[in-house]
Amino acid sequence: MELKGQAFDLMQYIYSFVQKPLIRSCIRFNGKLKGSKLKGAVKALISFYPILRCKYDVNKGLWKESDISCENLLIGIRANHDFSMIENDSLLSSLEIGMDAPLKIYWICGEERDSLCVIASHLLCDGRGLEQLLYLLAELYSNDDVRIKTRINTDRSFSQISSKFTVMQKAKILFSRAGTEAMDRKLHLPLDEGSQKPKLIAKKIDLSKLECYRSRAIGYRPSINDILLSAYILTLHQLFGWKEISIPCPVDLRRFNADAGGAICNLTGNYYCHISFHGHESFEKICKEISTQISAQKNSSFCLKEPILLHLLYRLLPFPILKKLLPSKISVPLTSYTNLGKIEEARLVFQGLSVSDAFIVAAAKPVPYFQLAISTYKSECTLSACTEANGKSFDLLSSLMNSICCVIENLS
Secondary structure (H helix, E strand, C coil), X not given: CEEECCHHHHHXXXXXXXXXXXXXXXXEECCCCCHHHHXXXXXXXXXXXXXXXXXEECCCCEEEECCCCHHHHEEEEECCCCCHXXXXXXXXXXXXXXXXXXXXXXXXXXXXCEEEEEEEECCCCCHHHHHHHHHHHHHHHHCCCHHHHHHCCCCCCCHHHHCCCCHHHHHHHHCCCCCCCCCCCCCCCCCXXXXXXXXXXXXXXXXXXXXXXXXXXXXXXXXXXXXXXXXXXXXXXXXXXXXXXXXXXXXXXXXXXXXXXXXXXXXXXXXXXXXXXXXXXXXXXXHHHHHHHHHHHHCCCHHHHHHHHHHHHHHHCCHHHHHHHHHHCCCCCXXXXXXXXXXXXXXXXXXXXXXXXXXXXXCCECCCCEEXXXXXECCEEEEEEEEEECHHHHHHHHHHHHHHHHHHHCCC
């Protein structure tokens, strides 16, 4: 069996020249999972999604079926009372494109409570796609009803978004002048110590603090994302003296088609924020400017410009030519940000077993690259950075993350 590759698959493969394109999540339970039900859920998942039995052929841009079973995807690890180190090691494990299955699930079994660390190739899905996969895993664990299959969206194509627009609308988007204001490539965090083993920096912020500031904003209504992005940009300015900061902010393109909401694939574009510092700008001024920029982009379709162009080239050019052409056109930002979304408590239900915490983290970045990732579950935001920085460089990133949290904690 062969499955057609998608343009976003190739894009993520090109990113692998800089980083390992992986997306990870952790679910911590207050009790024990049932092994038979978990194994049954993973087997059903493989049955519903044939791509999970496939490996990506980097030479042909195809997904080819391989000898992959439930045992290849689900790995059980025995732990005792304190398994935080085992959990962290499992979460930061890796997958090799073209050699491994696109999904790996570590089941960490403690004496009284369990955790799941789910690692997905970014060729398989984006953050929203991984979130949908977690919901599906929970539903399959909780419910043996085979009719679940009829509700699953296995469409991986960009056409489920682009088909909502006419040819003239797509042409208008393609020829628009909206888009990027790239940050100076020489401008990056002063990181020079690295290693091959990634580390995770994770900080928790009470959602009520953000909601409180949001409710008190006068003259505008910032989103939670606007506030977090503002704290990030202000911290970069305060710590490193940067005066011109441009940050890509990923947007889930599923918003253009409600039927694509459950799609486990890559459907991501970008908004762009650019902030100029001319003096002592207040947090409120920065947040208002970011909110204005993002709101304007939310009311347009210009975040589709880059995806439409990518998919047009993917359709028109032979795959070998694309592999040579696109690396010079697609680059990983040196300093970036991603909001991986809000995990819905009501959908992350494993047959009554309560979840104490859940979060999603982005790909590990080599030095000097850095990405701040955000995910939300229940009443907490998890700010995370997956990095290969080491020594003083790792200490610097820890300090940066602490400073972002301090900015938010000190909001009046």
